[in-house]
Amino acid sequence: MSFLCLQLLGLAIIGIGVAFLLNWTVVKDELKSQLTVAPWVFIVIGAIMFVIAFFGCCGAIRESHCMVVTEGIVTSVHGLFNKRKSDNVDKATESIINNLQQQFSCCGSDGPTDYGAVLTLHDSCCARDPSIIGSVLGGKCTIENANPGCASTLAKLYEKWNKPIAGVAIGVACVEVRMRTQRAPTIGRL
Structure with missing residues (x-):
C-alpha cells in the first residue's frame, strides 16, 4: 500500500510540475529569474519517485529479487545525495513553499x-x-x-x-x- 501511495504522490508532483510549466510565465515574472528550473525539478522528482515506487511495488508483488535490489540501491543513492546536499535543501524548500503560496494565493x-x-x-x-x-x-x-x-x-x-x-x-x-x-x-x- 505504501508503494501505491508513493506512486500516486510521484504522479501528483509530476502534475504540479506540469501545472507550473503551463503557467510558468506568471511564476517566472514574479520570481525575476531567481528560480528557472522549478517546473522541471517537480517533474523530474515526481518521475524519480514514481519509478522507485514502481520498482519496489512490482518487485514485492512478483518477488523479483532484481527489482527489489534496484529499488534499494536507488533509494540508498538518493538518501546519500540528499544527506550531502542538506544545506541546499532548505533554500530549495523555502523557494518551493514561496512558489506554492504565490500560485495558490x-x-x-x-x-x-x-x-x-x-x-x-x-x-x-x-x-x-x-x-x-x-x-x-x-x-x-x-x-x-x-x-x-x-x-x-x-x-x-x-x-x-x-x-x-x-x-x-x-x-x-x-x-x-x-x-x-x-x-x-x-x-x-x-
Missing part, C-alpha cells in the same frame, strides 16, 4: 500566524496587487493583509475539482478492470 498551513509573531511576512503571503501591499508598512506584507491559510485554500480547490477528478479516476478504473477481466485465465484452463 495562500499563506502558511493554517494562516499567516503559522510564521509566528513577526512584523513582516514573505511577499508570497500577500496579494500580487502592489497597491494592496504598498498601503501597509511601505510595501511590506503583514499578517493583516496576508492571504488565508493554504489548507483552507486547497480544501476549496478540492471541493471544486473532486468530482471531475473522481470521474476520471473511476473511468480509468473501469477500463483497467475491463482489460484485466479480458486477460484473466479461467479456472478450468489453469
Whole structure:
C-alpha cells in the first residue's frame, strides 16, 4: 500500500510540475529569474519517485529479487545525495513553499500566524496587487493583509475539482478492470 501511495504522490508532483510549466510565465515574472528550473525539478522528482515506487511495488508483488535490489540501491543513492546536499535543501524548500503560496494565493498551513509573531511576512503571503501591499508598512506584507491559510485554500480547490477528478479516476478504473477481466485465465484452463 505504501508503494501505491508513493506512486500516486510521484504522479501528483509530476502534475504540479506540469501545472507550473503551463503557467510558468506568471511564476517566472514574479520570481525575476531567481528560480528557472522549478517546473522541471517537480517533474523530474515526481518521475524519480514514481519509478522507485514502481520498482519496489512490482518487485514485492512478483518477488523479483532484481527489482527489489534496484529499488534499494536507488533509494540508498538518493538518501546519500540528499544527506550531502542538506544545506541546499532548505533554500530549495523555502523557494518551493514561496512558489506554492504565490500560485495558490495562500499563506502558511493554517494562516499567516503559522510564521509566528513577526512584523513582516514573505511577499508570497500577500496579494500580487502592489497597491494592496504598498498601503501597509511601505510595501511590506503583514499578517493583516496576508492571504488565508493554504489548507483552507486547497480544501476549496478540492471541493471544486473532486468530482471531475473522481470521474476520471473511476473511468480509468473501469477500463483497467475491463482489460484485466479480458486477460484473466479461467479456472478450468489453469
